[in-house]
Amino acid sequence: MLVTSMEKSQSHVVIFPFPLQGHIKPLLCLAELLCHAGLHVTFVNTRHNHNRLANLRALSAHFPTLHFESILDGLPDDHPRTLGSELLIALKTSIKPHFKELLQSSLKANSVALPPPTCIITDGLVTFAFDVAEELGLPVLSYNVPYARYMWTCLCLPNLIEQGQLPFPGDDMNVEITGVPGMEGLLRRVDLPGFCRVKESSHPGLQFAIHEAQTQKRASALILDTIYELDASCLSHMANMFPKIYTLGPLHSLLHSQIGDVSRSLASHGGLWKGDPNCMTWLDSQPTKSVLYVSFGTLVTLTRTQIIEFWYGLVNSGHPFLWVVQSDITSGIGEDPIPMELEIGTKERGYIVNWVSQEEVLAHKSMGGFLTHSGWNSTLESIVAGIPMICWPNLGDHYIISRTVCEKWKIGLRLKENCDRKDIETMIRMLMEFKRGEIQSSMDSISKVARDSVTNGGSSNHNLQMLIQDIGNMHARPQ
Known part of the structure; x- marks a missing residue:
């Protein structure tokens, strides 16, 4: 009727x-x-x-x-x-x-x-x-x-x-x-x-x-x-x-x-946090498909050791990165000083921000990859934008999503749970360099189905x- x-x-x-x-x-x-x-x-x-x-x-x-x-x-x-x-x-x-x-x-x-x-x-x-x-x-x-x-x-x-x-x-x-x-x-x-x-x-x-x-x-x-x-x-x-x-x-x-x-x-x-508009200006200054976006959503918590290992992996990869960290990064690693090489590496090619409009960021021309916790909202937004993923699942449906993304659809790479800086650096290089064309081709097909x-x-x-x-x-x- x-x-x-x-x-x-x-x-x-x-x-x-x-x-x-x-x-x-x-x-x-x-x-x-x-x-x-x-x-x-x-x-x-x-x-x-x-x-x-x-x-x-x-x-x-x-x-x-x-x-x-x-x-x-x-x-x-x-x-x-x-x-x-x-x-x-x-x-x-x-x-x-x-x-x-x-x-x-x-x-x-x-x-x-x-x-x-x-x-x-x-x-x-x-x-x-x-x-x-x-x-x-x-x-x-x-x-x-x-x-x-x-x-x-x-x-x-x-x-x-x-x-x-x-x-x-x-x-x-x-x-x-x-x-x-x-x-x-x-x-x-x-x-x-x-x-x-x-x-x-x-x-x-x-x-x-x-x-x-x-x-x-x-x-x-x-x-x-x-x-x-x-x-x-x-x-x-x-x-x-x-x-x-x-x-x-x-x-x-x-x-x-x-x-x-x-x-x-x-x-x-629908956002409960205000995004930083300055990150878009920073993205405008980066080459096309060069930036790795990093966000672990709103529920995943990182230890001091994990933060430092991810930070080293990002800096050592040599690729520009935009990293969402919801609170002051120094409070996340305690009172110990941040290693100088991390500060220097971040100033050279990184941008750390409390929150962003993720849809807008993923759609930016400079975006080349997404290191994600494999939440479903983030995964869908990445698929629509056509951005390949590095998956680091942590809880709930993240594991099944990661498995589907990496093994069934072939649009991402799985980062092991207990990863160190070398694992992270290697995986970033795999996504952004060595397997870029292969994974991007699969992503283009899946993205078209979604769109x-x-x-x-x-x-x-x-x-x-x-x-x-x-x-x-x-x-x-x-x-």
């Missing part, structure tokens, strides 16, 4: 991201896409994150049907709010009742400007929203930030336990995992997330991961920030578990395809139109 513009204008989607940077930005992209199509969207953040969001005025001006609400998370103002037990507890104890109260108020409201909620799109990690939605009789769509292959692996964990592949019998971490359909010949024990490396299947961490993954099956639909053509082998199996799956990736590229150059002025939307997916007739563009249509039908369906 076709949905009219009137029915779209009466549709109201409430979106609630997990309260971390890497979850807020893609869901805000999705919110903007839905508003651009004529739907009302209420984007709910914790008060702490709402107060830090960049470009709120510009977003509200460009998307008049985008509304922002904030709720308390119950944590002290000075709490770091990193991914951990305190934040997860806050979701259940403090954030859940505030979110439910907000929805109940919205359902009771009788406003022409903002109709009652039609459905909830919740971050897959915010599983309490499933309970709230079901209590209030609202359809819930689950958006999952982690990579689709990771989510599918988590859904297969009960089967791996039943088959005796978990917990690991033996210590060889290179043994192939065979119980995840669609990933034959790719997945090894070492590629599984940390909660799989336990001795007992009853371990709370493993059981928590299983429960969270199984909860997703209660969703009316699943939304994934991936490209269908790249993950079809897994998605075909996942389709048996969910009523509908919408692959909309790369979301930031899909947004640009819909609103054009306006998206560039909003490139920092084509968001154009007219592309899979992600088509799925976006289907999602908009289906949300409109939720409102239009007779009661």
Whole structure:
């Protein structure tokens, strides 16, 4: 059934991201896409994150049907709010009742400007929203930030336990995992997330991961920030578990395809830190495809030894580098003085910055490679920009992403976990010099698939139109 513009204008989607940077930005992209199509969207953040969001005025001006609400998370103002037990507890104890109260108020409201909620799109990690939605009789769509292959692996964990592949019998971490359909010949024990490396299947961490993954099956639909053509082998199996799956990736590229150059002025939307504009001037001074961009995201922490080893590897490689370090680099290495050769090498060909607009940086003509933690947002942004990667995975879905990037798509190189300065230098030279043409050729092919997916007739563009249509039908369906 076709949905009219009137029915779209009466549709109201409430979106609630997990309260971390890497979850807020893609869901805000999705919110903007839905508003651009004529739907009302209420984007709910914790008060702490709402107060830090960049470009709120510009977003509200460009998307008049985008509304922002904030709720308390119950944590002290000075709490770091990193991914951990305190934040997860806050979701259940403090954030859940505030979110439910907000929805109940919205359902009771009788406003022409903002109709009652039609459905909830919740971050897959915010599983309490499933309970709230079901209590209030609202359809819930689950958006999952982690990579689709990771989510599918988590859904297969009960089967791996039943088959005796978990917990690991033996210590060889290179043994192939065979119980995840669609990933034959790719997945090894070492590629599984940390909660799989336990001795007992009853371990709370493993059981928590299983429960969270199984909860997703209660969703009316699943939304994934991936490209269908790249993950079809897994998605075909996942389709048996969910009523509908919408692959909309790369979301930031899909947004640009819909609103054009306006998206560039909003490139920092969803950011909780202010980028350094001076790094772009520095990039302008560098030769084409000469710079290695280095960023390990917002959750990975480095020890003093790791910082020094990466720093030496970068300087010794001889290539220009732009390195994102969120706090003062000297505080990251303690009170010991920085070796003079590092200071000199950085002044000659490096630039260290607290934060950047990553999309803008990766799209710069001087960019030649990306040393990354293999977070999915960063990986997608690198693919769209056509920038080959050095992968240094650390947690969660990073290991599966790294394995896919390096072994399946051949668009990156894997840096071992316990690497030293020589390993880092060698890998940089491999990416930027010796294997540059080979890896860039593979990247050009994968990048084209991603970019084509968001154009007219592309899979992600088509799925976006289907999602908009289906949300409109939720409102239009007779009661």
